[in-house]
Amino acid sequence: MPETDTALLKARNLHTDFIQGVNLEIPRQYCLGLHGDSGSGKTLLLRALADLDVNQGEVLLEGHPREDFSGPEWRQRVALLPAESHWWDDNVGVHASSWPMPVLTALGFHEDVLQWQTGRLSSGEKQRLALARMLANRPRVLLLDEPTANLDSGNTETVERIIGDYLDEESAAALWVSHDPEQLRRVAHSQALMRQGHFSREEA
Numbered sequence: 001m002p003e004t005d006t007a008l009l010k011a012r013n014l015h016t017d018f019i020q021g022v023n024l025e026i027p028r029q030y031c032l033g034l035h036g037d038s039g040s041g042k043t044l045l046l047r048a049l050a051d052l053d054v055n056q057g058e059v060l061l062e063g064h065p066r067e068d069f070s071g072p073e074w075r076q077r078v079a080l081l082p083a084e085s086h087w088w089d090d091n092v093g094v095h096a097s098s099w100p101m102p103v104l105t106a107l108g109f110h111e112d113v114l115q116w117q118t119g120r121l122s123s124g125e126k127q128r129l130a131l132a133r134m135l136a137n138r139p140r141v142l143l144l145d146e147p148t149a150n151l152d153s154g155n156t157e158t159v160e161r162i163i164g165d166y167l168d169e170e171s172a173a174a175l176w177v178s179h180d181p182e183q184l185r186r187v188a189h190s191q192a193l194m195r196q197g198h199f200s201r202e203e204a
């Protein structure tokens with residue numbers, strides 16, 4: 001993809017102990033798929049972009065360097081959906097100040113889910129609720145680490161649709177990690193590969 005100033009997210013020579021000099025850009029309304037063997041560094045790349053691990057290099061959001069943002073501000077805009085979501089309170093509802101009810105409904109929940117105890121959540125319920133919680137913050141960039149790994153095919157289809165609609169409606173961007181080539185063909189505009197910490201774009 002040609003370099004443009006319209007990229008929503010841009011990284012230059014992003015590196016960590018494991019990740020090797022990653023250059024990438026993702027435009028608005030665009031999903032970049034990311035695949036690669038287990039242990040190749042996909043999660044570590046997402047964590048570096050979210051500034052959750054020690055890393056070096058330049059990362060810009062809509063032309064603004066991440067140093068212009070506090071850590072929480074950056075992660076609200078460049079949001080990571082981890083493979084295993086973290087729930088720090090017994091009550092589901094307290095994990096967001098304003099849950100997007102249409103998203104919860106589309107994901108198959110009724111309003112009473114906000115009164116549920118987190119201890120009762122199945123892995124698939126956690127994964128869907130973590131998506132709703134992330135979208136509640138209206139992020140500009142979604143860093144998605146196997147967002148449907150725990151879901152049946154019906155819920156997988158729903159999640160793919162919700163994320164696609166979100167990218168279109170909010171002019172947002174996504175980096176979507178998946179081990180399922182069929183899924184990446186469905187959701188991603190183009191793909192990239194991680195191999196032993198090295199990132200490379202593939203032809204669209």
Ligand SMILES: Nc1ncnc2c1ncn2[C@@H]1O[C@H](COP(=O)(O)OP(=O)(O)OP(=O)(O)O)[C@@H](O)[C@H]1O
Nearest residue numbers: 018036037038039040041042043044045083179194
């Ligand atoms: N906190 C850590 N400390 C040391 N090594 C780590 C840490 N986190 C990850 N690693 C190692 O870095 C490498 C890349 O891990 P990463 O989780 O990014 O892989 P991945 O591509 O996401 O794999 P998978 O597809 O299995 O989720 C692995 O060898 C892993 O063991």
